[in-house]
Amino acid sequence: MTQPKEIFVKTDRCVGCLSCTIACAVAHSNSRTLFGAVFEKPVPKSRIYVEWSDPDKKIPLVCRHCEEAPCMFACISGAIHRDENGVVLTDTDKCIGCWTCVMVCPYGVIGRHLETHKAYRCDRCPDRDVPACVSACPTGALVYETAASFSGAVRKSASRELIRSEG
Amino acid sequence: MEESTRYLIAGGGAAGMAAAHAIREIDQEGTITLLTDEADQPYFRPLIPFLVSGEKKDSDMFMAGSGPYKSGNVSVRTGSLITWFDPEQKTVYLENGGRIGYEKILFATGSRPYIPPDIEGLDADGVFALRTMADARSMAKRAEQTSHAVMLGGGVLNLKAAFALLKKGLKVTLIVYSPEVLSQLMEPEDAFLIRKALDQAGLKIINGRSAEIVLSGKNGVDAVGLDNGRELSCGMVCIGKGVSPNVHFLEGSGVIVDGGVAADMYTACNIKDAYTAGDVAVAYDPVSGDRMVTALWTNAVEMGRCAGKNMAGVKTKYSGTFGILNATQVADEPFVSMGTVHTKEGDFEVQRSSTAGSYRKMVFNAGGDRLIGAVLVGDITNAGLYRYVIREKKPVDRIKQNIIDHTLHYGHFV
Ligand SMILES: Cc1cc2nc3c(=O)[nH]c(=O)nc-3n(C[C@H](O)[C@H](O)[C@H](O)COP(=O)(O)OP(=O)(O)OC[C@H]3O[C@@H](n4cnc5c(N)ncnc54)[C@H](O)[C@@H]3O)c2cc1C
Numbered sequence: 001m002t003q004p005k006e007i008f009v010k011t012d013r014c015v016g017c018l019s020c021t022i023a024c025a026v027a028h029s030n031s032r033t034l035f036g037a038v039f040e041k042p043v044p045k046s047r048i049y050v051e052w053s054d055p056d057k058k059i060p061l062v063c064r065h066c067e068e069a070p071c072m073f074a075c076i077s078g079a080i081h082r083d084e085n086g087v088v089l090t091d092t093d094k095c096i097g098c099w100t101c102v103m104v105c106p107y108g109v110i111g112r113h114l115e116t117h118k119a120y121r122c123d124r125c126p127d128r129d130v131p132a133c134v135s136a137c138p139t140g141a142l143v144y145e146t147a148a149s150f151s152g153a154v155r156k157s158a159s160r161e162l163i164r165s166e167g
Numbered sequence: 168m169e170e171s172t173r174y175l176i177a178g179g180g181a182a183g184m185a186a187a188h189a190i191r192e193i194d195q196e197g198t199i200t201l202l203t204d205e206a207d208q209p210y211f212r213p214l215i216p217f218l219v220s221g222e223k224k225d226s227d228m229f230m231a232g233s234g235p236y237k238s239g240n241v242s243v244r245t246g247s248l249i250t251w252f253d254p255e256q257k258t259v260y261l262e263n264g265g266r267i268g269y270e271k272i273l274f275a276t277g278s279r280p281y282i283p284p285d286i287e288g289l290d291a292d293g294v295f296a297l298r299t300m301a302d303a304r305s306m307a308k309r310a311e312q313t314s315h316a317v318m319l320g321g322g323v324l325n326l327k328a329a330f331a332l333l334k335k336g337l338k339v340t341l342i343v344y345s346p347e348v349l350s351q352l353m354e355p356e357d358a359f360l361i362r363k364a365l366d367q368a369g370l371k372i373i374n375g376r377s378a379e380i381v382l383s384g385k386n387g388v389d390a391v392g393l394d395n396g397r398e399l400s401c402g403m404v405c406i407g408k409g410v411s412p413n414v415h416f417l418e419g420s421g422v423i424v425d426g427g428v429a430a431d432m433y434t435a436c437n438i439k440d441a442y443t444a445g446d447v448a449v450a451y452d453p454v455s456g457d458r459m460v461t462a463l464w465t466n467a468v469e470m471g472r473c474a475g476k477n478m479a480g481v482k483t484k485y486s487g488t489f490g491i492l493n494a495t496q497v498a499d500e501p502f503v504s505m506g507t508v509h510t511k512e513g514d515f516e517v518q519r520s521s522t523a524g525s526y527r528k529m530v531f532n533a534g535g536d537r538l539i540g541a542v543l544v545g546d547i548t549n550a551g552l553y554r555y556v557i558r559e560k561k562p563v564d565r566i567k568q569n570i571i572d573h574t575l576h577y578g579h580f581v
């Protein structure tokens with residue numbers, strides 16, 4: 001079996017231009033165009049976030065589709081499952097907006113759609129070869145690779161740290 | 168010949184199903200038999216208010232095939248009440264006369280509503296305590312024939328039940344003995360935004376009173392009598408006064424029951440090859456180390472998975488749970504409550520902040536260098552980060568102001 005690709009972040013390359021967030025929101029809009037997206041109601045949301053930390057570090061954050069995904073096991077309505085590519089998905093029809101997933105996600109990457117009262121997160125753009133955020137990134141801070149080819153160690157250490165905290 | 172199974176799961180709730188699926192991830196061969204006294208296949212219990220309101224139907228409720236519950240080959244037997252358990256013979260006995268031997272057993276029989284013994288007349292038709300799909304169906308039916316429901320207890324489950332009935336168009340009155348609703352999850356002043364939202368949503372709340380008697384006639388319930396002599400006429404009553412663990416069948420078996428089924432750090436009971444998880448088990452708080460029983464789906468699944476791994480031979484330590492770990496949305500007001508949130512007694516550093524639409528209370532230890540609890544109302548963004556900080560006992564020095572200002576994000580840990 002070929003290993004599925006994942007979105008990896010090279011924080012040292014991020015300049016905080018937010019191109020990824022715009023591309024993500026557009027990719028998850030009905031019209032799939034920037035012009036259309038800005039007029040849509042409810043306003044399309046980005047599932048990737050760029051946070052700042054001192055002194056001037058920019059950190060793109062996106063769902064890591066954790067191995068022992070706490071959100072999936074905490075969900076009280078069976079709305080979160082893992083697909084055959086390892087992508088952890090929220091089923092909008094089943095989501096009841098109880099926000100239990102938000103309460104247990106240690107990365108803070110599950111959003112709340114207030115108008116529709118549903119949780120949302122990165123779905124790795126199932127209809128695209130490369131996720132929109134990665135295509136849009138001008139500096140190569142976001143990469144789409146298999147864990148093996150992306151010097152696996154980086155991710156492994158991050159997820160191991162979490163697994164420890166999640167039991 | 169007597170029937171036997173490699174893994175016997177007593178109870179088909181969150182803990183039992185999580186354990187069964189965790190076992191299957193490790194052992195694809197060993198027979199797994201899951202017994203439940205309910206008539207329904209295992210389902211997402213927290214969804215039953217939606218069955219009352221009519222927003223979901225039976226087929227939306229079931230666990231098998233949904234979320235992480237996708238592995239097959241688990242033999243589920245409904246209508247199978249376990250009445251006795253013999254650890255010497257490694258056998259359980261069923262009410263229907265059957266008996267099943269096992270190699271490893273999990274006690275995951277959950278809890279049932281606590282019914283206060285001091286209220287008279289609770290056996291009348293139209294008195295409910297919402298716990299099962301069967302309860303939800305009969306509540307929905309009763310709600311068709313009545314216009315006013317009285318809810319006894321102001322906890323989160325009763326609020327959910329109350330809103331299901333409001334959705335159906337009933338008038339709903341909630342009787343709460345405590346000074347404010349949700350007293351288990353927050354202090355009265357933490358609840359003001361929620362209270363406002365409940366009032367606006369049309370829920371009628373009477374505080375500081377309790378019910379003494381349920382009056383009934385030939386059509387069942389027709390009134391509730393309060394301790395101040397007042398009578399509220401109504402067609403149904405719903406009790407939400409907490410839960411107590413289902414441990415009857417363990418009487419005399421030698422399994423230690425102390426508030427719930429006692430477990431070690433690896434979810435094992437005091438008897439060989441026996442494990443426990445979920446509402447029926449005594450869990451522990453990873454921060455304080457305190458032992459307690461919980462009523463949490465999140466704990467039931469996590470502890471159930473841990474027990475399943477141990478049963479399948481992969482020794483796994485249970486990482487514990489906060490006694491309070493609740494997220495929900497009532498009357499369009501989202502809130503999260505976790506860890507230590509009752510701060511009236513004891514020595515804490517409490518940081519509160521409120522705006523028109525949100526409220527938060529961050530609870531630090533007396534020294535102010537550890538976060539130990541949080542209540543977020545309205546804006547619950549990034550709540551999981553606070554859980555992470557509390558649970559991992561992270562030193563807060565560098566991020567304390569971010570916690571107080573609610574600007575913490577994962578970038579602070581990178
Ligand atoms: C309306 C409602 C809303 C809720 N909302 C939330 C929420 O938002 N968040 C949250 O964290 N928690 C919530 N909970 C609590 C959560 O549902 C429970 O904590 C969880 O179901 C516990 O799982 P369990 O497997 O330990 O036990 P249970 O779900 O109680 O399952 C135990 C099963 O074992 C069966 N059983 C008992 N004794 C026997 C016996 N002797 N023989 C055979 N079978 C037996 C029971 O009938 C039951 O089917 C809610 C509960 C309710 C009722």
